[in-house]
Every structure is written in C-alpha cells, then in structure tokens.
Amino acid sequence: MAASLRVTGLRVNGRRLTAAALLLLAAACAPRSQPPAAPPVTVPPPGMHLWPNRDVIQSACLNDLAATGAEFELVAQAEPGKDGCDLVNGVKLLRLPDAALSRPVELTCPTALRFTEFEREVLQPTARRMFGQPLIQVNHAGGFTCRRMVGGGGRLSEHAHGRAIDIWGFVLGDGTKLSVTEQFRTRGGEGSYLREVSRAACTYFNVVLSPNANSDHKDHFHWDIGRWKQCSG
Numbered sequence: 001m002a003a004s005l006r007v008t009g010l011r012v013n014g015r016r017l018t019a020a021a022l023l024l025l026a027a028a029c030a031p032r033s034q035p036p037a038a039p040p041v042t043v044p045p046p047g048m049h050l051w052p053n054r055d056v057i058q059s060a061c062l063n064d065l066a067a068t069g070a071e072f073e074l075v076a077q078a079e080p081g082k083d084g085c086d087l088v089n090g091v092k093l094l095r096l097p098d099a100a101l102s103r104p105v106e107l108t109c110p111t112a113l114r115f116t117e118f119e120r121e122v123l124q125p126t127a128r129r130m131f132g133q134p135l136i137q138v139n140h141a142g143g144f145t146c147r148r149m150v151g152g153g154g155r156l157s158e159h160a161h162g163r164a165i166d167i168w169g170f171v172l173g174d175g176t177k178l179s180v181t182e183q184f185r186t187r188g189g190e191g192s193y194l195r196e197v198s199r200a201a202c203t204y205f206n207v208v209l210s211p212n213a214n215s216d217h218k219d220h221f222h223w224d225i226g227r228w229k230q231c232s233g
C-alpha cells in the first residue's frame with residue numbers, strides 16, 4: 001500500500017498521471033507470470049490398463065523412477081486376479097540405479113521407487129563407508145507373488161499386491177557376498193553392514209522384518225510399504 005501511494009505523483013511527458021492510469025501502467029509493466037509447466041506424461045503401451053484416477057499418480061511415479069536411473073519395464077495390468085492378488089501400477093524392475101538385481105522383480109511403482117531410493121541413499125553409501133567399495137548386486141527372493149501371510153490368519157501378504165520385496169543378500173564390488181542367513185549375527189564387517197542397513201530400512205519401509213523378527217525371517221529381510229507398521233530390523 002505504501003509503495004502505491006508514493007507513485008501517485010509520477011509524471012509522464014509532463015502530464016500528471018491519475019491513480020487509475022498508474023495502476024494500468026503498473027499492470028502493463030508487471031512481469032507476466034508464466035503458466036505452470038504441465039507435468040510430463042508417460043504414455044502407457046497399448047493394452048496396458050491404468051486404473052481410474054490413478055493414471056496421473058502412476059505417471060508421476062514412472063517419471064520419478066526413470067529419473068533415478070533404474071531400468072524397468074511396465075507390467076500390463078489385468079483386473080484383480082484370483083484370490084484377491086493383484087499388481088496395480090506395476091513395473092518389472094530390471095536394474096537398480098547403481099547395482100544389478102539377481103533377477104528382475106515385479107513391484108508396484110511406488111515400491112520400486114522406494115527400493116531404488118533406499119539403494120542410493122543407504123545401501124551404497126553404507127557399503128562405501130564400511131568396505132570402501134560399492135555394492136554391485138542385490139540378491140532378492142521375490143517381490144510380487146500371490147501368497148498369504150505366514151501366521152497372518154489367512155490374510156494376503158503385501159507380496160500379493162507387489163508392495164513387498166524379500167532380500168537375502170548383497171554382492172560387493174570385489175565379489176564378496178553378504179548373506180543374511182550366514183552373516184546377520186556375525187561380528188565382522190559383513191554382519192555390521194547387514195544389521196545397519198536392516199535398521200535403516202525402517203525409515204524407508206512400513207514393515208521391516210529380519211532374523212530379529214522371527215524364525216520365518218532367519219534367512220532374509222522383508223521390506224514392504226503396505227498398510228501395517230512394524231520395525232524388526
């Protein structure tokens with residue numbers, strides 16, 4: 001308000017401008033705001049089914065996943081499968097941003113994105129800090145599979161919706177293998193690495209299960225972004 005009062009005395013070509021003329025002049029001189037850029041859209045391949053109201057979310061996720069440098073393919077989605085298992089907004093993750101996978105794994109895009117973020121922000125930096133070398137491979141035991149929770153009263157596992165991945169080990173740059181089942185409780189650097197990344201996983205995933213959780217997870221980590229919350233890293 002103070003600024004507009006000060007300019008009411010401005011003169012142009014010897015004529016005193018009225019307040020209304022000044023407002024018009026100010027409007028004409030004001031930098032024009034650019035319309036917001038439309039978000040990039042990823043076009044699904046022919047035959048791919050995107051769920052109503054989820055295609056925009058999926059498009060943003062696919063763009064974010066591609067930006068990490070991960071390699072993946074889209075998974076064509078049919079109607080929910082038998083027994084309630086489904087993979088909505090799924091991708092087949094072929095390679096993490098900076099490490100190979102023991103084999104491709106199918107996950108929802110948000111799960112794959114969280115996994116790639118965890119690889120870049122925790123798995124790799126921790127390996128470099130503790131071993132002075134990168135992680136070159138993550139060995140997993142599956143993502144999307146139609147199965148029920150162990151001891152879950154018949155409830156579907158988050159694996160049945162592609163929101164979980166099981167990890168049984170890693171490979172370092174020099175070929176050293178880290179195994180959950182063999183080294184999680186050992187005193188050496190391998191055991192320290194496995195325990196540290198398992199604890200850190202609790203800040204990236206909703207449910208983290210390790211050999212600390214129960215005997216069903218004595219040989220692998222379970223990481224998911226499903227509805228439940230549990231940290232047994």
Ligand SMILES: [Zn+2]
Binds near residue numbers: 221222
């Ligand atoms: Zn699992």
